[in-house]
Amino acid sequence: MKREFIPVFLLLITILTTKSVYSQAPTTGDCEGAIPVCQDYYFQPNTADGEGNYPNEIQGQQQCPYNCLWGERNSTWYRFTVQTSGMLRFTISPVDQTDDYDWAVYNLTTYDCDDIYNNAPQMVVSCNSVGSNSNPNWWGDTGAAEDGLSDCSGPGESGSKWNIEIPVNQGETYVLYVSDWSQTPPGYSLDFSESTAQIYDNTRPELQGVLSGGIVCNDNTFAFYFSEDVSCSTVLPNAFELVGPDGNLIPITDITGESCEIGGNWEKNFVATIDPAFTLSGPYVFRLLAFTGVSDQCGNTALPDSVNFTLNLNAPEIDDTDMDLKNSSCGEANGYIQDIDVSGNDPLTYEWKNASGDVVGTDVDLIDVPAGLYTLIVTDDQGCQALSPEYQIIDEGAPDIDESGLSKTDNTCGNINGSITGITVDGMAPPFTYEWRDQNDNVVGTSLDLTGVSGGSYTLYVRDANDCQAIAGPFSIADKPSPTIIDEDVFTVGENCGMSNGLIENMDVVGQPGLQFRWYNQAGDTIGSTLDLFDIPAGDYYFLARDENGCVSESGPFTVAAIEGPQFDLSQLDIKQANCGRSDGYIHGIEASGNSGLSYVWEDGDGNVIGDTSFLDNLAPGEYTLIVTDAAGCENIAGPYEIVNQGEPFTVNAAGPEYICSGEALQLTVDEIENADYQWTGPDGFSSDEQNPVIPDAQTTASGTYTVDVTSNPYGCEAQSSVDVEVYQTYDVELDISSTDTIIFPGQEVTFTAHAQNPGDSPVFEWIVAGEVWQSGSDSTFTTENINTDMTVVCQLLAEEICAFPKPAVSNSLDIIALVVNLYVPNAFRPGSVHGNDEFKVSSIASEVAEFNMKIFDRWGKLIFESDDVTQGWDGTINGEPAPRGVYIWMIDYALFDKNNQPLIHNQKGMVTLVR
Secondary structure (H helix, E strand, O other): OEEEOOOOHHHHHHHHHOOOOOOOOOOOOOHHHOEEOOOOEEEEEEOOOOOOOOOOOOOOOOOOOOOOOOOOOOEEEEEEEOOEOEEEOEEEEEOOOOOOEEEEEEEOOOOOHHHHHHHHHHHEEEEEEEOOOOOHHHOOOEEEEOOOOOOEEEEEOOOOOEEEOEEEOOOOEEEEEEEEOOOOOEEEEEEOOOOOOEOOOOOOOOEEEEEOOOOOOOOOEEEEEEEEEEEHHHOOHHHEEEEOOOOOEEOEEEEEOHHHHOOOOEEEEEEEEEOOOOOEOEEEEEEEOOOOOOEEOOOOEOOOEEEEEEEOOOOOEEEOOOOEEEOEEOOOOOEEEEOOEEEOOOOOEEEEEEOOOOEEEOOOOEEEEOOEEEEEEEEOOOOOEEEOOOEEEOEEOOOEEEOOOOEEEOEEOOOOOEEEEOOEEEOOOOOOEEEEEEOOOOEEEOOOOEEEEOOEEEEEEEEOOOOOEEEEEEEEEOEEOOOEEEOOOOEEEOEEOOOOOEEEEOOEEEOOOOOEEEEEEOOOOEEEOOOOEEEEOOEEEEEEEEOOOOOEEEEEEEEEOEEOOOEEEOOOOEEEOEEOOOOOEEEEOOEEEOOOOOEEEEEEOOOOEEEOOOOEEEEOOEEEEEEEEOOOOOEEEEEEEEEOEEOOOOOOOEEOOOEEEOOOOEEOEEOOOOOEEEEEEEHHHEEEOOOOOEEOOOOHHHOEEEEEEEEEOOOOOEEEEEEEEEEEOOEEOEEEEEEOOOEEOOOOOEEEEEEEEOOOOOOEEEEEEOOEEEEEEOOOEEEEOOOOOOEEEEEEEEOOOOOEEOOOEEOOOEEEEEOOOOEEOOOEEOOOOOOOOOOEOOEEOOOOOOEEEEEEEOOOOOEEEEEOOOOOOEOOEEOOEEOOOEEEEEEEEEEEEOOOOOEEEEEEEEEEEEOO
């Protein structure tokens, strides 16, 4: 946008003196360094330290109803401008709820931070300093709320911690002062979220104005300001431009702001330095350029903007009331500008400049100049300048030739039909005369329009009644001949087999743009519009070319011949059918003739290509078609021919024993096929034409594969099958056994040995004692100590060879007799009985007992009787006294002599009952 700015001296004084008291950068502990409010919530983890760089901004010992604060203490300031009207509400919540925080809100809309100290009653809108060192009711959260009690509370225990909500209006600016009266380390949180007013700045900063009052000649600075504080780092000389009354840019070399100079980050008032200085009175434009990044404290970015202002530098004054301006004529330098009155501080100097900025005069009067724009610059002794408006001298008398409607027609098709029309002529001294001259300076026309000329360069000369001449041109007219048809290399290809596939190629045409082509036949029908012609029948054809000027050239005729396709001779056709489901059919004897380059393709009934010769072999039943193509692509088709199957295929299964033993009959069999022949072949020269042959006395040389070929009649369908037979050698196995003893004592070791004839490679011997297998394996001997009674021992030999006989081979039987000693031990006795059995005594039928020992124990395991004499018994006493009736335990050890007269130890034990 653009603004016209009227300087106000008071505003200038205010802006220039606002911050004159500041000498160092304000901090957040100072009003001028207040934190911009750009969000709902702020958190200060630690208390503020001190009162910033500018203490004592608030007077001490103040009382309500105006200002409740007692000076500054641990200060933090917040600043905001209301965007939409409403109620301001906020909560200050100490981290330590025993802390006492004070606060005040000041209206800065028509005041500045410096005014708070002396004008607090007029600026404060709400204040709270309620607190107590001992009463917790005055500690903790405070602020402005909907249900607050007043707009001023405190100091001390006077009033409420909560002030009433604050009404604020759009455009008003406020600062909130927060003080940690307790001066403890923990900080606080500040929450504006309950406000109904929009207090965040979402408005872009604007270039507000330029302070032009007081600027004099040769000043090189000017002041300007924004609508709000902006970032110092973004206000740079290249973000702006200044345009003077003469339209030239005046370089800006530096920009400063008071807060920026002392280390601050934000400022709204700035001073720009220029070079060269102001010397020219008149209108100026100061612009903020695009994409400069100039932004306010809440990140809102300024848009391009401009401010217009006018300077009166007590420069010379130019009065052109009585000015005399004479236009030039006939394009000559005979115009002038005179009688301009100029006043100012002498000595005055003059410069006349044309539109290009060239100096064309240095006197107050400008004479003998051509048509153009001229400006007078007057400079006084101080270097101050005055700039006149632009004065225009026009050229009077020379005809004005207007070429905007010019139309040229080139010379076409070899005719003389070029023209130049549409030029118009105006001027201040009619009537006009015309001359058209060609490149050789010959006059070729005397009218405004030039017609009926050939190609060339033409210039128009126009003269008015004052003999002033104007010239237009030269204008070029081209010669554009008819198209040239180049048909020396054109060739034709005949139509093959009536398929309209003839062609005419290699036609060429040169000529003017926009060429169009037409092929037509003898009947005059159009059949093509390209240089080459494809897919045409036999006949004569003509070619025509036309350019964008309508020029036409023709050529022809071009003849496309008719070419016949391939032909078949089927007189030698020979078809053999397939037999027995085999692929042994064929098609022979087809002869093809025609143009050179014949190719053959055989297809089956499914369209699959299966051959590329004139014949087919190894055919299965089905349909077959021959396609013959010549070099021109013409086709002819023979068939389809059908191959059928003759005779059904069959299968047979040969059978025979997996194995037999030598000397046995070998029986071979195969499935019966009606009306078929059989042929068997096999090992050892075997051959037979019987269906199921027998080899009566097969030997081991008959082992191997037997194959039968079965052929059916009449089509000779064949099937084959094989069977493998193994013939093993037959042999007899004989076995007998012997032992080291046949009469033994119980527990005596005895060894048995097997004697075998033809036992085979890996015989297995099974030793059977009393009908049970006691040992099985490759060992031909068997030793045992476990025969205690009479038993029969037999051995079986199991040979792994298939044709071993018998299987198993069983040995002779050996009867083993075990000598047994029978000891009779009573289970009860009665001492003193008159009926016998009056003592406990062992009875034996053994012929000889080598050793004997008997012990008797009471029920507690105490030995009460012992004897080494088999004839001695226990009489039922203990140490000569009758033993109590009851059960007693006995143990007997005895030995018998073996055949080598060595004792064999035996043990027995049991219980006996003593009866009284």
